[in-house]
Amino acid sequence: MNDKRKLIDLLENGCSGCDFDEAEGGLMNHCSDCCRKITTLAYYLLVVQMICSEFYDIEIEPLCHADGTLEQFMPKVDGKPFRCECGCNVFHKPDKTDLELFKCNSCGLQYRGNNDG
Secondary structure, three states: OOHHHHHHHHHHHOOOOOEEEHHHOOEEEOOHHHHHHHHHHHHHHHHHHHHHHHHOOOOOOOOEOOOOOEOEEOOEEOOEEOOOOOOOOOEEOOOOOOOOEEEEOOOOOEEEOOOOO
């Protein structure tokens, strides 16, 4: 599970030590351990975003066709169609400089390919 998904899962579900308060409209009262994890993950994701977009003025561009449309594909693993955790089977390469990285078109989960043969 990637860091963004971990953060969303913690925010939505918490853990066994958290309290779901239906009287407050279904708000999650997170335990101190989850609060620490949420803060750490949110800070990490913010720093990564800042480094990629502001400090180095790097714009990560996806792999596109000559006409500018996003290059999409349906990968196979051991000859069988590969599906994301969400069930989607269509992916794209979010960074044209890192061709081993691919991203689900539906939920955005990223995977790293292994080209060891």
